[in-house]
Amino acid sequence: MANDILTSALIQSMARNFSVQDLMRSVEMLKESNQVASIEPLYATWVQHNQDNPLFYAILFNYSVVLSDCAKLELARECLERAIAASPDFMPAYINLGRVYERLGNEAMAVIQWSAALAKMAACDGQIVGYKTTTLNQSARTLETANQDEAAESMLRQSLELDSHQREVGQHFVALRQRQGEWPVIQPSERVSHDSLMQAISPLSIAALTDDPLLQLALAWHYNKSDVGTPRGAVTAWPNARVNSSRCRVGYLSSDLREHAVGYLMTEVFALHDRTEVEVFAYYCGPPARDPLHEHFKLTVEHWLDISQLDDDEAAERMQADGIQILIDLNGYTREARLQLVAMRRAPVIVNWLGFPGTMGSPYHHYLVADEWIIPQEHELYYSERVLRLPCYQPSSRNRVVATRPMQRAEVGLPDDAMVYCCFNGMHKISRFTFERWLMILAQVPGSVLWLLGSTESANERLRQYAVQRGLSSDRLIFAEKLANPYHLARYSLADLFLDTTPYGAHTTASDSLWMGVPVLTLSGRSFASRVCGSLVRSAGIGEFVCESAQEFVERAVAFGNDPQSLLPYRERLRTNRGSCTLFDMPLLVHKLEQLYRQMWTDFQAGQLPRPQLTNLDVCLELGSQVNHEALEVQTILDYHAWWRQMLAERNRFRPIDIGQRLSLLGPLEVG
Numbered sequence: 001m002a003n004d005i006l007t008s009a010l011i012q013s014m015a016r017n018f019s020v021q022d023l024m025r026s027v028e029m030l031k032e033s034n035q036v037a038s039i040e041p042l043y044a045t046w047v048q049h050n051q052d053n054p055l056f057y058a059i060l061f062n063y064s065v066v067l068s069d070c071a072k073l074e075l076a077r078e079c080l081e082r083a084i085a086a087s088p089d090f091m092p093a094y095i096n097l098g099r100v101y102e103r104l105g106n107e108a109m110a111v112i113q114w115s116a117a118l119a120k121m122a123a124c125d126g127q128i129v130g131y132k133t134t135t136l137n138q139s140a141r142t143l144e145t146a147n148q149d150e151a152a153e154s155m156l157r158q159s160l161e162l163d164s165h166q167r168e169v170g171q172h173f174v175a176l177r178q179r180q181g182e183w184p185v186i187q188p189s190e191r192v193s194h195d196s197l198m199q200a201i202s203p204l205s206i207a208a209l210t211d212d213p214l215l216q217l218a219l220a221w222h223y224n225k226s227d228v229g230t231p232r233g234a235v236t237a238w239p240n241a242r243v244n245s246s247r248c249r250v251g252y253l254s255s256d257l258r259e260h261a262v263g264y265l266m267t268e269v270f271a272l273h274d275r276t277e278v279e280v281f282a283y284y285c286g287p288p289a290r291d292p293l294h295e296h297f298k299l300t301v302e303h304w305l306d307i308s309q310l311d312d313d314e315a316a317e318r319m320q321a322d323g324i325q326i327l328i329d330l331n332g333y334t335r336e337a338r339l340q341l342v343a344m345r346r347a348p349v350i351v352n353w354l355g356f357p358g359t360m361g362s363p364y365h366h367y368l369v370a371d372e373w374i375i376p377q378e379h380e381l382y383y384s385e386r387v388l389r390l391p392c393y394q395p396s397s398r399n400r401v402v403a404t405r406p407m408q409r410a411e412v413g414l415p416d417d418a419m420v421y422c423c424f425n426g427m428h429k430i431s432r433f434t435f436e437r438w439l440m441i442l443a444q445v446p447g448s449v450l451w452l453l454g455s456t457e458s459a460n461e462r463l464r465q466y467a468v469q470r471g472l473s474s475d476r477l478i479f480a481e482k483l484a485n486p487y488h489l490a491r492y493s494l495a496d497l498f499l500d501t502t503p504y505g506a507h508t509t510a511s512d513s514l515w516m517g518v519p520v521l522t523l524s525g526r527s528f529a530s531r532v533c534g535s536l537v538r539s540a541g542i543g544e545f546v547c548e549s550a551q552e553f554v555e556r557a558v559a560f561g562n563d564p565q566s567l568l569p570y571r572e573r574l575r576t577n578r579g580s581c582t583l584f585d586m587p588l589l590v591h592k593l594e595q596l597y598r599q600m601w602t603d604f605q606a607g608q609l610p611r612p613q614l615t616n617l618d619v620c621l622e623l624g625s626q627v628n629h630e631a632l633e634v635q636t637i638l639d640y641h642a643w644w645r646q647m648l649a650e651r652n653r654f655r656p657i658d659i660g661q662r663l664s665l666l667g668p669l670e671v672g
Contacts, residue, residue, distance in 0.1 A: 020055045040066050047079075057087035061096070068100060076100050091117055091131035098138055107142050114139040133159045137169055144172070147456055149180050157189075164192045167226060170200025178208055178428040180459045181435075181466075184630040185209060198625035203333040207358055208429050211503035211525035211635035213382035214644060215624030220361030221384070221617040223333060228362070231343040233313060238348045240323035247279040248597050251324040251347060252301075254355065255286030255308075255336035258294040259485075261508040262330060262355055267293065267397035271300040272590040278597065281322055283307050283315065285331075285338045312341045319346040325604075326597055329365065332356020349600050349609065352385055354394070357507065357529040359383040361617065366610050367600055369393065369593070373535040374528055381665045382526070386610035388596045392539035392582050394532065395589050396511045403490040412491055413478050419448040419561045422495035422518070424480070424488075424509045427455040429501040433550075433633045435463065438499060439470050440554050445561030451495055454479035492516035496564050499557060503635055505533035514540040514583065517574045519567060521545050521560070523553045525635040539583035542570050550636060615660035623647045641666045 023046050030038050043063035050056065064079035080097040083090060094117035101110040117135045140155035156173040160166065174197060177185045186201075186209075188194040201209065203220045210216075241249070252270075256262035273280050282301040285308050298304045303322070307315040315338070319327070327347035331337035332355045342350060345364055352360045353369040360368075361384045368375075368385035371393040380387050409416050421441065423430075430452075442448050454460055464474035480491070489512055492498075498513040500506050500522035506513070510520050510533045524534035524546055534546040547553040560567055578584060603609055623644075627634075637643050645666050648657060652669065659669060 020053065020059060023059065040070065057083040057090055057093070060086065061090070061093055064093075064096060064100070068096070068103075073100050073104050077104070089120060091120070091135070094120075095131065095135055095138060098135075098142075102142055107146060110142055111139055114142075129162055133162050133166065133169075136162075137166075140172065144176065149176055149456055150458055152176060153180070153182075160192045161189065164196055167200045170197055171202040171205065173197070174201045175205050175428065178205060179426075180456070181427050181430055181462050183432040186628075186630060194628070195625045199621065203358060203361075204356070205428075207527065207529040208431065208504035210627075210629035211527050211530050211633075212624055212627075212629065213358075213379070213527040214620050215627075216527055217359050217361050217382055217384065218617040218620035218624060220333065220359055221614055222361075222621050224339075224360065224362045228339045228343060231312070231340050233316065234343060234345045234364075235320070236345070238320065238323075238325075238346075240320060241325045241348050243323055245279070245323075247275070247277060248594075248601055249279045249281065249323050249325045250328060250597055251281040251283055251319060251322065251326070252328045252330055253283045253285065253338065253342065254330035255284070255334075255338075256330065256355065257282060257284050257297045258286060258289035259291045260286075263293050263297070264397055264400075264485075265354065265395050265508060265511070266330070267296070267399060268586045269395050269590055269593075270297065270302075272587055273302075274591075274594060275302065278594055279303070281305070281324060283319065285315075285341075286336055307338075312338065312344060315341050316344045316346040325349060326351060326600055328353055329360075330355040332358075332360055348604050351600070357504075357532060358527065359385060361612075361614065363612050363614060365612065367596075369596065370528070371535050373524075373538055374531045379526065381662050384612040384614055388599065390589055390592050390596070391585075392589065393535055394507065394511065394583075395586060396515070396584055398584055398586060400489060400512075400515060401486045402516070403486040405490070407487075407491050407494055409494050412480065412494065414451060414494060415447070415449060417447075419445055419497075419564050420451055420495045421448060421497055421499045421557070421561070422451040422492070422513075423499050423501060423506075424453040424492075424513075425501045425504075425506050426453065427459055429504045430463075431501065431503070432630060433635075434501045435466065436470070437550060437554055439467055439472055441499070441557045441561065442467075442472055442476050443470075444558045448561050449476050449478050450499070451478045451480060454481055488512075489516060492518050496567055497521060497557065497560055500533050503527055503530040505530055507532050507536075510536045511583065514542075514574055515578065517571045517578075519545055519570045519574065521547065521553065521557055523547045523550060523635075526640060530635070536583055539581060541573060541577045541581045541583075545570070550633075613662055616657070616663050619648070619651070619657055619663075623651060645669050 026042060027039055043066060047059060047063060060079045060083035064076040067076035067079060077097065077100050080093050080100060083093040094113050098110040098113035101113060114135045136155045136159040140152040143152035153173065153176045156169055159169050160173060174185060186194060186197050188197060199222060203223050206216050206219050254262065270280055280301055281303040282297060284306045305318065324347040326349040328351045329342050330353065332352055334355055343364055350365050351367045351369060352365045365385050368383055368387050369390060370387055371389045371391065374393050375387050414420055438450055442450060460479050464477055467477055468474050492513055493516050495518050498518050498520040500520055502523045503525050505522055506520060513520050514536060519542055520533060520537050522533040522537055522545065524531045537543065537545050547556060648663065648669055651657065
């Protein structure tokens with residue numbers, strides 16, 4: 001039947017009276033009969049014999065899409081160039097031609113195509129707005145990949161000015177400003193409001209913007225509802241998972257089981273699982289990888305499946321067939337996550353751990369794994385999941401490869417006789433409040449320098465000029481170039497003290513510093529991301545380096561800077577305790593993790609699986625988004641609950657609130 005359709009259509013397409021409508025009907029019939037591979041020769045024949053058709057350019061465009069899907073990129077490029085020649089004002093052809101050039105590895109030509117389209121769209125009417133925003137967004141993405149952040153930001157700003165409701169564009173715009181150290185990060189304009197940017201920001205970016213855990217919860221809920229949405233095919237019965245087994249079947253879903261921060265942290269976990277207690281499945285959803293760490297995971301996990309080439313339905317069916325009882329989401333709201341897949345609930349118990357430093361605010365993540373410091377009991381109202389705790393939340397690798405050649409300060413541009421503060425956190429974690437505290441410390445410790453992980457040259461220069469404006473010489477800031485991990489680890493020992501960022505503190509970088517014997521001074525706030533470093537420092541045995549106020553942070557850093565010798569006992573303690581402290585006790589962590597898994601499965605079998613608490617979060621989002629978090633450092637508010645009660649009471653006077661369980665935990669609220 002399908003072959004008959006193709007043969008007939010091929011013959012007719014050679015005739016001038018075989019219209020575009022006839023062609024499209026034949027294409028649809030081939031799709032319905034599952035003969036997708038037959039569509040390409042049909043287009044090729046029609047194009048060969050109907051070049052004078054007024055819609056020739058449109059058919060060339062459609063043909064190029066088919067060729068692109070088959071990875072025949074050179075043929076797709078030729079089709080699109082012919083389409084542009086036939087109809088120079090047909091904007092989709094420029095957009096797709098840029099995409100094809102990008103896939104061919106020619107980013108420069110991709111940007112040229114998109115720039116040509118933008119030039120043609122200078123006079124923008126309603127019909128062409130969609131084309132122009134798409135072109136701007138594609139150009140920005142390519143420029144961002146090439147670390148041309150300022151140009152990318154300009155493209156995104158123009159796109160938002162045309163359509164301020166593009167949530168993904170708003171997310172990238174804010175993230176780019178954070179990555180460049182541009183303050184204020186939230187920069188509204190006449191057509192783009194402060195509130196719209198705040199409500200478009202990603203859950204990962206908000207963690208670096210403000211230590212406001214109620215707003216972070218509300219934003220995670222909003223992101224899940226708006227950007228993840230309701231998936232197809234969610235299930236509420238798991239027959240394979242219910243099959244009795246002597247072992248608990250646990251699936252780890254991650255895009256980062258490779259040379260990535262999360263990959264380094266997970267290095268030992270799979271091999272340490274007790275295979276008489278736990279049957280471990282790893283579902284890899286990241287980019288193609290062949291690095292040694294990726295290969296290590298494939299060898300040490302019991303069941304490995306690369307699902308990166310499977311769609312969500314196929315991957316979900318595989319998980320359900322495997323009888324996964326507990327699914328560990330190691331991505332959360334991070335790049336390359338498969339949240340639609342998680343939302344399909346192909347395991348009865350779903351856990352948020354390690355990949356995302358905060359609550360998911362989702363209706364299907366039942367548990368969050370933390371520890372006593374990161375989430376004290378009185379902070380549980382900031383989380384939608386039920387909190388379960390390890391001795392220390394973060395795993396680590398005791399098999400770090402460190403370059404053995406001793407490094408000297410001079411070879412990395414550091415002065416030999418100065419107090420060297422360092423921070424190797426990414427630029428996006430450096431808030432204005434954090435940077436100003438660092439400058440206060442440098443000002444009070446003569447000759448001291450701050451050693452930072454380098455970003456783009458324009459971002460580095462922005463920080464230098466900020467320091468100059470505050471009365472400090474720009475050479476007090478020294479930027480470290482990126483090195484392979486063994487050499488990066490080795491250079492930690494050249495620093496005297498690691499200064500943490502807030503509200504998004506050091507995580508993997510803190511573990512690395514402590515492993516290398518360099519103390520980390522941190523300031524714990526209320527939110528998850530702001531308390532991880534405090535947990536690591538305490539678990540390494542130097543809990544006195546966790547500060548409770550910004551003033552204490554500055555005073556302690558200054559005192560150490562003016563007496564660097566006072567740090568030596570702590571450096572020795574870190575080196576001595578490295579083999580016995582909780583932070584690096586991976587057998588203990590995995591054993592306790594398995595106990596949590598057994599508790600989760602027992603809860604499910606007893607019908608006591610927790611239900612995520614998602615009430616009143618629209619109100620929290622509304623109020624938290626209105627605050628100028630870059631003028632007010634929420635972390636310094638002594639009575640956080642009183643501050644929120646005041647905002648709620650003010651709103652309640654105009655629009656009464658149905659106080660739910662979560663908001664009632666903030667304390668008494670006047671209800672109109």
